[in-house]
Amino acid sequence: MAQSGASAAPVEGPLAGIIVVDLTRVLAGPFCTMLLADLGARVIKVENPKGGDDSRAYGPFINGKSGYFIAQNRGKESIALDLKNEGDQAILHRLLKRADVLIENFRPGTMARLGFGPEEMKKRYPQLIFASTSGFGQTGPYADRPAYDIIAQAMGGIMSITGHEGSEPTRVGASIGDLGAGLFTALGIVSALHHRNRSGEGITVDVAMLDSQLALLENAIARYYSTGKAPKPLGARHPSIAPFEAYRTQDSHVVIACGNDSLFRTFCGVIEHPHLADDPRFATNAKRSENVVALKAALEAFLTEKPSAHWLELFNRTGIPSAPINDVAQAIHDPQVQHRQIVLPVADESVAPLAVAGSPIKFSGFATPATRPAAPELDQDRARILADFP
Amino acid sequence: MAQSGASAAPVEGPLAGIIVVDLTRVLAGPFCTMLLADLGARVIKVENPKGGDDSRAYGPFINGKSGYFIAQNRGKESIALDLKNEGDQAILHRLLKRADVLIENFRPGTMARLGFGPEEMKKRYPQLIFASTSGFGQTGPYADRPAYDIIAQAMGGIMSITGHEGSEPTRVGASIGDLGAGLFTALGIVSALHHRNRSGEGITVDVAMLDSQLALLENAIARYYSTGKAPKPLGARHPSIAPFEAYRTQDSHVVIACGNDSLFRTFCGVIEHPHLADDPRFATNAKRSENVVALKAALEAFLTEKPSAHWLELFNRTGIPSAPINDVAQAIHDPQVQHRQIVLPVADESVAPLAVAGSPIKFSGFATPATRPAAPELDQDRARILADFP
Numbered sequence: 129m130a131q132s133g134a135s136a137a138p139v140e141g142p143l144a145g146i147i148v149v150d151l152t153r154v155l156a157g158p159f160c161t162m163l164l165a166d167l168g169a170r171v172i173k174v175e176n177p178k179g180g181d182d183s184r185a186y187g188p189f190i191n192g193k194s195g196y197f198i199a200q201n202r203g204k205e206s207i208a209l210d211l212k213n214e215g216d217q218a219i220l221h222r223l224l225k226r227a228d229v230l231i232e233n234f235r236p237g238t239m240a241r242l243g244f245g246p247e248e249m250k251k252r253y254p255q256l257i258f259a260s261t262s263g264f265g266q267t268g269p270y271a272d273r274p275a276y277d278i279i280a281q282a283m284g285g286i287m288s289i290t291g292h293e294g295s296e297p298t299r300v301g302a303s304i305g306d307l308g309a310g311l312f313t314a315l316g317i318v319s320a321l322h323h324r325n326r327s328g329e330g331i332t333v334d335v336a337m338l339d340s341q342l343a344l345l346e347n348a349i350a351r352y353y354s355t356g357k358a359p360k361p362l363g364a365r366h367p368s369i370a371p372f373e374a375y376r377t378q379d380s381h382v383v384i385a386c387g388n389d390s391l392f393r394t395f396c397g398v399i400e401h402p403h404l405a406d407d408p409r410f411a412t413n414a415k416r417s418e419n420v421v422a423l424k425a426a427l428e429a430f431l432t433e434k435p436s437a438h439w440l441e442l443f444n445r446t447g448i449p450s451a452p453i454n455d456v457a458q459a460i461h462d463p464q465v466q467h468r469q470i471v472l473p474v475a476d477e478s479v480a481p482l483a484v485a486g487s488p489i490k491f492s493g494f495a496t497p498a499t500r501p502a503a504p505e506l507d508q509d510r511a512r513i514l515a516d517f518p
Numbered sequence: 519m520a521q522s523g524a525s526a527a528p529v530e531g532p533l534a535g536i537i538v539v540d541l542t543r544v545l546a547g548p549f550c551t552m553l554l555a556d557l558g559a560r561v562i563k564v565e566n567p568k569g570g571d572d573s574r575a576y577g578p579f580i581n582g583k584s585g586y587f588i589a590q591n592r593g594k595e596s597i598a599l600d601l602k603n604e605g606d607q608a609i610l611h612r613l614l615k616r617a618d619v620l621i622e623n624f625r626p627g628t629m630a631r632l633g634f635g636p637e638e639m640k641k642r643y644p645q646l647i648f649a650s651t652s653g654f655g656q657t658g659p660y661a662d663r664p665a666y667d668i669i670a671q672a673m674g675g676i677m678s679i680t681g682h683e684g685s686e687p688t689r690v691g692a693s694i695g696d697l698g699a700g701l702f703t704a705l706g707i708v709s710a711l712h713h714r715n716r717s718g719e720g721i722t723v724d725v726a727m728l729d730s731q732l733a734l735l736e737n738a739i740a741r742y743y744s745t746g747k748a749p750k751p752l753g754a755r756h757p758s759i760a761p762f763e764a765y766r767t768q769d770s771h772v773v774i775a776c777g778n779d780s781l782f783r784t785f786c787g788v789i790e791h792p793h794l795a796d797d798p799r800f801a802t803n804a805k806r807s808e809n810v811v812a813l814k815a816a817l818e819a820f821l822t823e824k825p826s827a828h829w830l831e832l833f834n835r836t837g838i839p840s841a842p843i844n845d846v847a848q849a850i851h852d853p854q855v856q857h858r859q860i861v862l863p864v865a866d867e868s869v870a871p872l873a874v875a876g877s878p879i880k881f882s883g884f885a886t887p888a889t890r891p892a893a894p895e896l897d898q899d900r901a902r903i904l905a906d907f908p
Binding site: 142167198269273275279282289292295307308309312315318325332333341343352354363366385388413444448449456458462464470483486488 | 739
């Protein structure tokens, strides 16, 4: 037992001592509880005995283990419980008696049918924070519908503004529908912990993937209200700041962003085309946004004469916000990302050299560990959990 | 003073009573403090007297006001302070004496040069949580570089997996580089509040946009380690679940997602093509992922015979996860989004009918308000702030 698993102590962090009972599967919920584990909480993952979390079956596989599962579940403990079985329900009650947080992502109503609904829990465990993360939330006409990331991305509007006009539909390349909901759920849970510190009262937290997508639409909502028309996808371009997009160079692309007029003027000096800053089409951010196609043509006319490396060296030296478009390998191996220890190896030799991203939140007083803890095998921590929660 | 502004009491929420002094501009920081305001904190936005936050000049404009600014700064108070002026510095100290959180997004080192660096603050205000959100973080070789959303999106790898293979570069259509960092910063701040409740000690929080992007790459990192090759953009398709993408219908597209084999079998029955579930190419999720092009062709062969409305009605009735690809207007006016009161009008008649997204976190005991509070004019709340912080 526990030889390769998550049986190390929780990482150090501001949530030290907090116990999270985690009934979630697949992505939004597990991402949320991974964030809580990275903040120092002890996360006990309760899985169904028949195979556990669905995502244990999702690729990519490394030495037979799901890299998908490991990336979201490292640093947690696992116990297999059949929530319809009385004996296993009694074990869950032992956990909940001492837990600070219960989180679940079943369809609304499932927890109540199992006897663990929020009202029942409030009566038995008034200290417990009861968090639900779901596709559509606990209320409303779609509450019972199933959802996956792409459902939230499609309904929530983000797919309609991502991609190029006229192209086939484009999903954000990471599951922002799930990850956004997971982040908001974590923020809700920790806010509820803060509230409980002062009031003694556990409250419920209800976060939906669809709602979270709307909350991440940014200025697209204001653009709709200002024009009455739904915004369209803009490729790599920003809707109201220019220059702020990807430009062709001799060998690839660079991105350049100037968020105000004085930075644009500096930029025009750096590229030795100071006349562009005086061109009436480009004199203000509003004018540049209007004439963004002409601006792109004017810039690419000379950017295409030299390779990206030339431009990036010049722009970095002169303080012009710019960057290469890194692929995932380049991003992971970037010197800054390495320095910040954001992507670290998993402490599980059987999947070496697998590394995973960790929490990007750095606190004074809590060091970033040198590796990420392993993910648990199904039911791996049963004995210890039963001993810890008599 | 205060006639149309943010001078209502903070909204009710778990962070009631928390005072946030907010020196941030543009997006990542202001999005973070808007989340804190939505959670009940009092947020005092400190702006430079020469025009205030840069984003007051960003479109879209509604009756002369920036919809961009309003969407991120509603519910905050504003005071204009010149941080290089001694008298104004003294006012900032009056605020900090009672504040719980100081948040800034200057380039690293700027706060120390102004006399408000984290070490100085720790000495004078040991209770204060000092949060920095920046492009690259407070440490490392790029710490001094400027950044905007597209810089983080480009360097962080998300642009390399978003879009269609061979297409021009594609940015996620909302500023996920900023919004991600804002969310992680908010989570860090509230976690630090929880820690302070128990230890009495204020700690620093350091979040970078680039780090946050890596933390949102999801399974793309595991895919790189499993194959040694950087993942490519996949259009609307999921890399390891199938079916999970956008499919053509007679009149548009629908998205369909089946995350396990039994759901796929149900789906094949619903569409009256049960033989697909027995086709060896499609028998398991792993097989379907391998044969995803053939699967798409098989499904579109009959999906294109009927319009999207037909399929969505059928799939909703039978519990198959599916959705239309909504534009922003359709997303806002969707019955579920309306029911959840996610997008609500701003309480500022001069910009009617502008509505903005609010926090998607619902708590028991704290009702969703019927409108979102207005955003402040520059320096609008000076008198009240000076009176409240003598």
